[in-house]
Amino acid sequence: MTKKSTPSLEGLACPIPLKEYPRVLMAHGGGGRLMHQLVERLFLTAFGSPELEARHDGAVVELEAGRTAVTTDSYVVRPLTFPGGDIGTLAVNGTVNDLAMCGARPDHLTAGFILEEGLSMKTLWEIVRSMRRAADAAAVRVIAGDTKVVDRGREEGMFINTTGVGKVEAAQPIAPSRVRPGDAVLVTGDIGRHGMAVMAAREGLGFENPIRSDCAPLWPLVKTLIAARLPLHCLRDCTRGGLAASLVEIAQAARVRIHIEETAVPVREEVRGACEILGLDPLYVANEGRFVVFVHPIQADKTLAVLRSHSLGVGARRIGEVTEAGSPRVTMKSRIGATRVVDLPSGEQLPRIC
Numbered sequence: 001m002t003k004k005s006t007p008s009l010e011g012l013a014c015p016i017p018l019k020e021y022p023r024v025l026m027a028h029g030g031g032g033r034l035m036h037q038l039v040e041r042l043f044l045t046a047f048g049s050p051e052l053e054a055r056h057d058g059a060v061v062e063l064e065a066g067r068t069a070v071t072t073d074s075y076v077v078r079p080l081t082f083p084g085g086d087i088g089t090l091a092v093n094g095t096v097n098d099l100a101m102c103g104a105r106p107d108h109l110t111a112g113f114i115l116e117e118g119l120s121m122k123t124l125w126e127i128v129r130s131m132r133r134a135a136d137a138a139a140v141r142v143i144a145g146d147t148k149v150v151d152r153g154r155e156e157g158m159f160i161n162t163t164g165v166g167k168v169e170a171a172q173p174i175a176p177s178r179v180r181p182g183d184a185v186l187v188t189g190d191i192g193r194h195g196m197a198v199m200a201a202r203e204g205l206g207f208e209n210p211i212r213s214d215c216a217p218l219w220p221l222v223k224t225l226i227a228a229r230l231p232l233h234c235l236r237d238c239t240r241g242g243l244a245a246s247l248v249e250i251a252q253a254a255r256v257r258i259h260i261e262e263t264a265v266p267v268r269e270e271v272r273g274a275c276e277i278l279g280l281d282p283l284y285v286a287n288e289g290r291f292v293v294f295v296h297p298i299q300a301d302k303t304l305a306v307l308r309s310h311s312l313g314v315g316a317r318r319i320g321e322v323t324e325a326g327s328p329r330v331t332m333k334s335r336i337g338a339t340r341v342v343d344l345p346s347g348e349q350l351p352r353i354c
């Protein structure tokens with residue numbers, strides 16, 4: 001399918017001499033010899049695809065006939081590393097997952113790096129290495145990139161933008177416009193882990209059972225759903241704003257009403273506990289390995305069975321349905337039996353989570 005990138009980086013030390021260049025400096029971003037070091041030694045070693053090796057102004061790739069999905073996202077998570085991943089894993093999985101939500105097989109990625117002066121070169125190498133690991137796991141190649149160094153910020157940080165390109169494999173469009181009254185609403189597993197893993201790392205909270213991010217590439221699961229020829233109407237990953245935001249966004253885009261049952265939404269005990277301590281509602285906490293499925297109700301049980309047959313969807317549950325067309329609204333029957341409206345939070349509940 002895709003041409004192979006350079007060999008694995010496992011165990012490979014930073015190709016830039018750390019004694020000489022312990023930190024990223026503005027001078028590295030000046031287009032001179034230091035930037036050359038960064039690009040030629042660090043990024044090319046890490047991502048060395050034929051397109052990058054061509055050292056051209058842009059990547060020239062052959063696209064398969066049919067529909068192509070394109071998406072872009074910027075990653076600003078703080079801290080850079082958290083249990084279950086880092087900004088590099090996130091920058092790959094977040095973007096390939098948006099392609100997967102379009103029913104597209106992720107093929108190519110571009111990566112833009114904005115590095116703050118003072119960033120440790122060792123940290124940069126570790127993050128780029130885990131990015132490569134995530135790209136291999138998701139079967140995508142980095143074909144173009146850019147690097148800028150900016151003034152020292154409040155922390156020694158970095159930001160990554162990735163753009164993903166993929167071939168749409170779903171025969172029928174998968175989109176909010178296809179959501180219909182009666183559709184079953186499924187979620188692929190327990191929610192809230194990514195946001196809580198990042199919050200715990202940021203706040204230095206040592207929980208008895210450390211929470212790991214659910215960050216994972218979701219295309220293999222989506223591919224399984226497509227292969228089963230299920231009447232999928234829409235998929236949406238539950239990233240920023242959590243499950244609640246995904247449902248509200250779909251309700252608004254499709255102009256429908258959605259009703260869910262709180263008791264049906266899977267939340268792990270440790271996540272529920274951590275949310276209680278921090279005064280958060282797991283419904284609004286970000287995920288990086290979960291998505292909602294809107295499917296024709298006649299195939300809801302089969303869809304659930306297909307999801308559960310895959311390691312990424314073992315915890316899938318049916319959580320509700322699309323009740324009617326009309327002014328968009330999401331409602332939830334709570335644990336105690338009361339029905340309440342699920343709204344978007346007024347501000348950002350958890351900043352810099354992805």
Ligand code: MG
Binds near residue numbers: 097098239
């Ligand atoms: Mg998304």
